Amino acid sequence: MAQIEQSDGGKKKKGAQKKIAIHVDFTPMVDMNMLLITFFMLCTTMIKSQTLQIVLPTNEDVKKEQQSQTKQSEAITLILDTEYNGDKPATDAETGKTIHNIYYYEGIADTTFATSKYLQKEQFIGNMNHEPQGIRKILRGKNKEVMEQYVKLKDQWKNKEITKEEFDKLAKQNASDSLKTRPVVVIKPGPNTTYEGLINAIDEMNINQISRYSIELPTHTDTLLLRHYEQANNATIIRPTVRARAAHMTAAPAEGESTPNS
């Protein structure tokens, strides 16, 4: 291929110059190209990061009358915690993933400890055989009405009855449909929670189409619940904070609030 053939047209003349095949060696060219490819492969990012959007309320003091009140039956509080092994997050021996625990209660905190439901433990398990497990199952149960409609919409989109834009719009409307019973989730990450634990919790909100959730710091009541849970279940949840904040980041907990580990 790389040689230019010079045919003599079949005739043989005497004394005609001998024709030489011109051959171009492409090997150095290939070498150079390979080097360039390697360079580009090493220097590029093929996978773009994704973003999760969050909206936080103002951190100014809000008067009690101005605070929005939630129906007791709709509220669910998740207290997050990450297990630690020394100063590193503990990982599951099988999957190699960090162990995050969720302690949750529904409605207002039951400080009489009348039933064992004052605090229940769950984990982020995700789906198993396409069925939600762990905390996802509980949240989905709470948001059943929205999820039923959401599944229908998703089917319509998959069957190409509606476009992606329409689906996104309808799903958003559906998630904030005030006629449906929807939960209000309060996410309370304890001081030993890793950033991943928080992201997992927000992620569950998105998966379960929960439009009303907030991120708050744990209160005294939560500490009380955790302490009682510890005693009843012979567990250790309240440990000293694994990592003291580095010297350049000195923050005191908000007034009137206390973290479970303090």
Next chain:
Amino acid sequence: MGKVKIKKKSTLIDMTAMSDVTVLLLTFFMLTSTFLQKEPTIVYTPSSVSEEKVPMNNLVTVLVSSADKSGKLDDPSVAEGKLFISFTGDADSTLSSEKIRGMMLEEALAIYNEQHKNNKIALTPQMKSEFQATNMIGVPFSVLPQVMAMSVTERDKFMGDMTNPQVGIPIDDNRNRDGRLNDFQVWLKAIYNVAQRINNEQAEGLAAEERSQLSNLYTALMRKGQGIAIKADKDTPFTTVQLVFDNLQTMKLNKFSLMTALKSEDEPTN
């Protein structure tokens, strides 16, 4: 027995086809690539099911360093929670990243000098152009002139040393500050002011309808919450990240995004 004549064969391999393939691959990589931005430290973001991509333009990234993972330090948390900030401009070349960085720097210095009348910071034009060429910056204002006077290699080395207390934008619990802003808040205020100014300039003389069509850093910040992205390591404690959230809230930037990697819904979540 007759001699078996071995025909001499040419050992030349035709490389043309190979060359064709490599050129094609090269073209592919050149066209699809976006170069990795230089970051002083590596963080591994947690994953989520969110499919929203990080915007390419009009973005302010706040990087929160993770605890030291090399195991060389006695106290790995020394390296934790250092803040770095990076600005990406508009796709439009009139507001390139360099220009945005320049505007941010001017504004931030003005705010800082207003608050620290006794130790004002002044940068030479040379230092300013150095700043414009730097992707990610993470030093207190007090050492900014010193860092900007360094060569690129020196600066990378300086900012890459997470144990150095002079690395990382200072942040604190923003309580009892008597109206004085910390360095991180100065940057946030500068971001807001610059974004608003750009938006006002662009909106001038436009009808209300056209105004709502504008797409710049201000609209990204205010409407979509895509203007500021926080990039933190999955093992960073929440308390560290919360401090960043709290400072953002104080500066009325309540909408922002968190950078994550992609995973599917069926994947077990830890």
